[in-house]
Amino acid sequence: MVGVNREAIEEAEHLTKFASTVHWITQTDPKADDEHAQALLAAPNVKHWSKTRMLEIEGDNSGVTQIQLKQKSEEADELLKLEGVFIYVAGSKPMTEFLEGQDVALKEDGGVVVDDEMQCENVAGEHVEGVYAIGDIRNTPYKQVVVAASDGCIAAMSIDKYLKGRKSIKVDWVHQ
Numbered sequence: 001m002v003g004v005n006r007e008a009i010e011e012a013e014h015l016t017k018f019a020s021t022v023h024w025i026t027q028t029d030p031k032a033d034d035e036h037a038q039a040l041l042a043a044p045n046v047k048h049w050s051k052t053r054m055l056e057i058e059g060d061n062s063g064v065t066q067i068q069l070k071q072k073s074e075e076a077d078e079l080l081k082l083e084g085v086f087i088y089v090a091g092s093k094p095m096t097e098f099l100e101g102q103d104v105a106l107k108e109d110g111g112v113v114v115d116d117e118m119q120c121e122n123v124a125g126e127h128v129e130g131v132y133a134i135g136d137i138r139n140t141p142y143k144q145v146v147v148a149a150s151d152g153c154i155a156a157m158s159i160d161k162y163l164k165g166r167k168s169i170k171v172d173w174v175h176q
Contacts, residue, residue: 002054003088004028009036011086016043023080025049025069057085057098094139104128111139117158117169118151130162 030037135148
């Protein structure tokens with residue numbers, strides 16, 4: 001978990017129920033009077049990386065495999081093997097740097113351009129085959145989990161259509 005805001009802390013607390021180790025990476029120390037942060041720090045399966053920046057996420061076809069970290073107090077970077085990363089940092093600009101050099105169009109505000117089925121578009125306004133974007137990376141004005149969940153549902157159905165080579169989405173019910 002990367003971030004020191006309330007969302008990051010709440011999500012990290014939730015992950016402690018499922019993960020053997022939750023690595024909490026923060027660039028600053030959490031506030032001493034923040035009860036939620038202190039409760040998270042007290043959890044036995046939380047490792048806190050204070051005054052640390054995440055530099056890079058690495059992975060392969062199976063997903064995330066490790067991240068590269070830089071602790072302020074250390075000269076050398078460090079690799080941390082893990083199976084997933086959640087980033088909760090303040091700000092309204094989506095983190096799309098990983099798309100640099102890719103054929104994916106971005107809006108002025110940094111959000112990924114998608115069609116109604118969440119399929120990404122390129123700068124020419126054409127679909128990028130098999131590439132979809134959902135949630136905050138689209139940088140919509142609505143920042144609720146229900147929006148990301150809705151995007152995810154639309155994308156999942158669109159991806160299913162794409163993978164099965166259908167022309168339209170197959171629904172499991174029809175209005176009569």
